[in-house]
Amino acid sequence: MEITTLGNRRLNRALLERQLLTRRHAVSAQAALTHLVGMQAQAPHPPYVGLWTRLADFAPSELADLLTDRRAVRLGLMRGTVHLVTDADCLALRPVVQPIYDADLYRNQLHGLGDSNVDVTELVAVGRELMAKQALTAKALGLALAERFPDEDPKALAHALRSQASLVQVPPRALWGRSGQSACTTAEHWLGRPLAAETAPDEMLLRYLAAFGPATIADMQAWSGLNRLRAAVDRLRSSLVVYRDEAGRELYDVPDAPLPPEDAPAPVRFLPEFDNILLSHADRARIISEEDRKRMFTVNGIIRASFLVDGMVAGMWRLTRAGKPVSAGSPAAAGTSGPPLVLELQPFRPIDRAAGAELTAEGARLLAFVTTHDHEIRFV
Incomplete structure (x- = not known):
């Protein structure tokens, strides 16, 4: 049977949809955490x-x-x-x-x-x-x-x-x-309860595919940190859908998972530091170029906050007050006195007027979420 080949743009739209990033979803935070199989949280907020x-x-x-x-x-x-x-x-x-x-x-x-x-x-x-x-x-x-x-x-x-x-x-x-x-x-x-007795990764991998797929075995290993997952995938293979990427590698997926067309709309989105969407594939070309990845990932393990334009990482953002970086959720960011809170946007390359307007509007919503104090947006 012929196996469908999926290009990076199609994989991008599938990832955005499964990561709840094509629209804001009316589900609880607990339900979202379950669907996403958790969120990386090295920093608290x-x-x-x-x-x-x-x-x-x-x-x-x-x-x-x-x-x-x-x-x-x-x-x-x-x-x-x-x-x-x-x-x-x-x-x-x-x-x-x-x-x-x-x-x-x-x-x-x-x-x-x-x-x-x-x-x-x-x-x-x-x-x-x-x-x-x-x-x-x-x-x-x-x-x-x-x-x-x-x-x-x-x-x-x-x-x-x-x-x-x-x-x-x-x-x-x-x-x-x-x-x-x-x-x-x-x-x-x-x-007040014991850990589960099951140690096989099978169910965890199915949930990974539902939230991050389609994906290769190398992707599964990059996300989980576990090695030698082929045996688990072989056990699951009869219940999975198999595609190929443009390099000919097998991509595994759960049946009936969302797979939008490559031209599906992708709104501007702001991602926090360490967002899982940037860390969960061995080949991250579906969401960020290698050139931009090197700008985003620091030598000391910090993954900077980023924003998406047309579904791809297009730049970084940070919050500052009086020129000093502050973290969303910290008392310094929420403070109601002193200089305004500034959202600094650093595009990696020129963006058109429509994308700039969309970034500004979404940035204003982010600032309203973070603080009730005076705030402003700057492109740097």
């Missing part, structure tokens, strides 16, 4: 902007309530990075990605155990006992563990516990308009 750009009438309090009510949590998951996920996905996904953390336990050059002979099972038991009493920062956790294991590096002990236990960051960390230290406890203690 970018997911608020990520949900604002995807959902109709989203208010920051909706996500803040999910965090304080323990219906959503932030913890290390895919790619070994912090993600914001629902409570159910925390319990279901963390066992699936455990191989990432097992590989990192001794090999991490900065905080791995290296040649240590510490009893990891005992370490985890002690750590769980400590965090059942109170949430602890990484520094406090390391020092507390070092009292029990005095010959070990406290930072390595805390890192080892993070790799072998499901540690969630607790509020007030990541609440809109507030700041707070990154204090952790175990997911089981915080949520």
Whole structure:
């Protein structure tokens, strides 16, 4: 049977549709987090902007309530990075990605155990006992563990516990308009339920395809951080649709997933730092050129905030006050006194008048979401 070839523009429109970026959707933040299989959340507040750009009438309090009510949590998951996920996905996904953390336990050059002979099972038991009493920062956790294991590096002990236990960051960390230290406890203690027993990635991959597909096996591995996923795809293959990209690589997809035409409309959208849409494929040409990717991704792992024009990354944006960068969701951004909050737009190349007007209008909506104080927009 002939296999359909999908060009980058068709893949772009499929990605935008599945990422809730072709229009704002009237669904809850919890439903959006479930559909998106979480949102990368290394910094505490970018997911608020990520949900604002995807959902109709989203208010920051909706996500803040999910965090304080323990219906959503932030913890290390895919790619070994912090993600914001629902409570159910925390319990279901963390066992699936455990191989990432097992590989990192001794090999991490900065905080791995290296040649240590510490009893990891005992370490985890002690750590769980400590965090059942109170949430602890990484520094406090390391020092507390070092009292029990005095010959070990406290930072390595805390890192080892993070790799072998499901540690969630607790509020007030990541609440809109507030700041707070990154204090952790175990997911089981915080949520009052055990982790799932299933460790096979099959269901997780189907959900990935629904939110990011069609995709190659290399794409699945780039998103998840897991290796050797071909066996799982082979198990699923009879239930999948198979396409090819322009390079002839097999693209897998779930049946009946949205696959809009390549000329489908794509409105201007603002994406926050670390948005998953830029991090979830081995070949990112469907959403950003390699030249622009090098501008966006810094050497210290920061993924800058960007904006889309005609579905592709076309520039970066940031918020400043009195010339100093501030983060959306921080007290500095929401402040109601002092100089105006400025949205700086930096296009990578000249944009036409219509796109400029659309960026300005959408930028004004972003500023209204972030602050009630005086604000302005500048192209730089």
